Amino acid sequence: MSDPNAGYDVVILGGGSGGYAAAFRSAELGLKVALIEKDKVGGTCLHRGCIPTKALLHAGEVADTARESEQFGILAEFKGVDMPAVKKYKDDVVSKLYKGLQGLVKAHKVDFIQGTGKLVGPNAVQVDDGQTVTGKHVVLATGSYSKTLPGLDIDGEKVITSEHALELTELPNKAIVIGGGVIGVEFASAWKSLGVEVEIIEGLPRLIAAEDADSSKQLERAFRKRGIKFHTGKFFEKVEKTASGVQVTIQGGTVVEGDLVLVAVGRGPVTANLGYEEQGITLDRGFVPVNEHLQTSVPGVYAVGDIVPGIQLAHRGFLQGIFVAEHIAGLNPAPIDETGIPRVTFTEPEVASMGLNEDKAKEKYGADKIKSVNYNLAGNGKSNILKTQGFVKLVAVEDGPIVGVHMVGARISEQIGEAELIYNWEAYANDVAQLIHMHPTQNEAIGEAAMLLAGKPLHAHD
Template sequence: MSEPNEATFDIVILGGGSGGYAAALRAAQLDLSVALIEKGKLGGTCLHNGCIPTKALLHAAEIADQTRESEQFGVKAELHGIDMTAVNSYKDGVVARLYKGLQGLVGGAKNITFVAGAGKLVGKNVVEVDGKRYTGRNIILASGSYAKSLPGLEVDGERIITSDHALTLDRVPASAIVLGGGVIGVEFASVWKSFGVDVTIVEALPRLVAAEDEESSKALERAFRKRKINFKVGKPFEKVEKTDNGVKVTISGGETVEAELLLVAVGRGPNTAGLGYEEQGVKLDRGYVLTDERLRTGVPNVYAVGDIVPGLQLAHRGFQQGIFVAEEIAGQNPAVIDEAGIPRVTYSDPELASVGLTEAKAKEQYGADKIKTYNYNLGGNGKSQILKTTGFVKLVRVEDGPVVGVHMVGARVGEQVGEAQLIYNWEAYPAEVAQLVHAHPTQNEALGEAHLALAGKPLHAHA
């Protein structure tokens, strides 16, 4: 330290979420000194308000559904209700154990100084926290995101809530409107329906999870209809009014929907306001930090990672970006991250999992006449029959070329996306994957079967 009020490091990281702490841990492994600054809890949104707690709720929802449906498997059980105090205790326990583990990892790294407090960029290489300045030979901006609302839609935390509030609800509402049919919206709708809530999704776009392949969206919509989850697509929100018993939402065309709660799930915005970024020359677009493919901001030695960088707002994207920047600073010249190669999973019932290009994007990129697709129905997969799930594996390939997109729908298909990522990122041809042996009976076989069929030698399916 040069003076009591100042300290200098190889890297100063503003934000201790997925991207920030991954960068810190990798940099420490590379013998770089790091100051990791976080105003909230280490782990950020994913660990405390996103990925982990929501998936714990989804698992509790799965248990509720399995209990209701147990008799079809010859097991007699009865669901007496949902004890939200106990559900929250289970969820919070998972988060607490992971948080403790992460604190141990960061605290045990000799090259990382953890700084608790709200940081602000006050110089091109200086972050200030509570009057103390931390100078970095390199700066990584990793300040994360927040749950967005819409103009004129005031979140009160009681009747009109965000996902942050939904994660701490101490009761199961009788009914709920979910504003937004993206990943967050359909996951909460799925949980609440399993808990016995009357759910209606309102989405301005023409289909649910519109960023996914259209066939995946349609399959999810069919499944939601079967589960009696109501949804209204192509219906922009107009206004919300509070009623004696909850809320009344008006959507385009004057149609109204009433419920006990309104969950605002219209996406997440970048946490960049008031942090001094623009004052130091960092370019923003609608609050997002603009970077090049190597995550450089344009200000020398200042990088950005995670949800503040335009693109997929996923924890594993943040992890990879954090690792990438740490290695870039260390002079290792890592390979540029292919955004299309980042796996995507929606953990609703059924799950959606994908990697690579949608059919529409592939046709746009390569030409419609160059794209071939194949759908393998999970009805032909033994493990899927055992689980009583329906869905498919869809492959998108360039004619006489590699597979450029894998799209899956069905229970637990998120667990299969690892192999799909390898297929896409290694530019595998169907015949190459067809040579691999997939264990039987597993859902993973469905990936193998689809590639066998696309290679012209189907086993349990038609080519």
């Protein structure tokens, strides 16, 4: 390690997605970088979020395939779920990626400093071992934590967060999920596939309420078919622990019983007691407001990732980290369009989206200026092979570009790349309709939707 007292070009507080992306890109641009992290490089996404959760979801998909193999003409016997083995599979995936990430830190010649950092000046971070690390620029990337609500006392056993859920070696018979956003529905989906009875309580009118209304309806329809119960438009009133598990009372007096409660009410920013406010950093409900260049209220100090107001996604952190590094290096990168960040909920079926949902598009452009079409996956060959139901929905400005792409279906997340290009390149329906989409793939569904929107449908009714 270089002498920390010598000073750096960039000091990064937090080694999650945004932090290490900023570190790697800064190093590539010839800057001297220090990366301070209290735990392991990779942060929540790698160790307690995206990666382990998706491994759990894949294990559930395999379980479902084994149960349903006869519908494909394959005779197989499903003997159950070995949860310790599932956990080992999940941990092995995380471990392999973590080792690769450690190698990249060394390869980029980034000085990794293990410890809890605190901002003690506009260009200085003090680590808990007593050393002070200084830099011309500081990047705050301290991530997020699982939130709770009054009346939800997390004990790690009967009332748990997603972090606890990932460490289970024994599955409950029944789980109650408080929160029907992305985290809540993903765990509900995974647990159901692994044989758990699940019931969701969501205060908003629909599951994954941030998504297009049609996507929510399709997911709710699929969950009902799978036997996942849910209550929407109703908040919980109290949670009581019993000798056998938990009892949740929801608005209206309905009582739901289960073995445990998963609290999935969102994630809060990790900014408390880190010296931010003392050094003049403006906070808003704990988040760090930034300008279009991701600069905070203090010159020379940037913020990226989950502590910045907006959607909390690892790839948003990557993008912001790269942007900050290039801005510091004087490359003048284009400001990030937050609406142009792809979103996927990895349930069964998956929900993927890009750009504006229909309601937001109507708010922005006027209801009379928006046209939308839904292409049903029932007309798609590959979706029939996969035995999945869903759709591709395109939202467009009349005589203008496509401003939203919304998709539901098994494995439909693999099509998000083209959706991203359509939105970010402001493509018109005719632009996409004339492209050749490989047959038979689910990717064809995007082309079919574009042809429908352009008024020349092939395998859909206009």
